[in-house]
Amino acid sequence: MLLVDVYLDKSPIQGIGVFAKHHIRRGTLIWKLDPRFDRRIPVETYEGESGPVKSYLDRYSYPDRRDPNFIVFEADDARYMNHADDPNCDISSPEEAYALRDIVPGEELTCDYNHFFENGFDFLGDRHP
Structure with missing residues (x-):
């Protein structure tokens, strides 16, 4: 939060x-x-989604760096x-x-998304190592 x-x-x-x-x-x-508000979603739940829900999670969640079996969805504007x-x-x-x-x-x-992705990420069509 x-x-x-x-x-x-x-x-x-x-x-x-x-x-x-x-x-x-x-x-x-x-x-x-803040685990009272920020959601940790199991990767298997995330991977089972499709369409608008999956697209939304792709855009506004990130891998949980403490446990690769989860993604984090923030409950507030931090997302x-x-x-x-x-x-x-x-x-x-x-x-x-x-x-x-x-x-x-x-x-x-602003923040550096590289903290979330070991191998870099795609951002605005550019690959960030």
């Missing part, structure tokens, strides 16, 4: 993004996995956080995220 005030808006990176409502200081804990090669949020921990630098109001919160 996000621990800072944000809003959703059109992103110059991709579709919808998450933007800071207020100044966020470097080192601030901005997100924490709209976009990738950046030079992100302003550190998601290297599977259970917490911190601001890597000061983030100004109106700035999009």
Whole structure:
């Protein structure tokens, strides 16, 4: 769950993004996995889906780095956080995220998707190693 005030808006990176409502200081804990709200979905359940449900999970969930038998679906707007090669949020921990630098109001919160995918990922038609 996000621990800072944000809003959703059109992103110059991709579709919808998450933007800071207020100044966020470097080192601030901005997100924490909260099992009361964030869903861990068994991979076998995910793989059994098709159509719109599967497409939605493909876009807004990610592999659980603590257990490869699950994916994580965040219950709040954190699922709209976009990738950046030079992100302003550190998601290297599977259970917490911190601001890597000061983030100004109106700035999009970004993270490095490579933390979720060992072999890189496809993003906007580009392969990221």
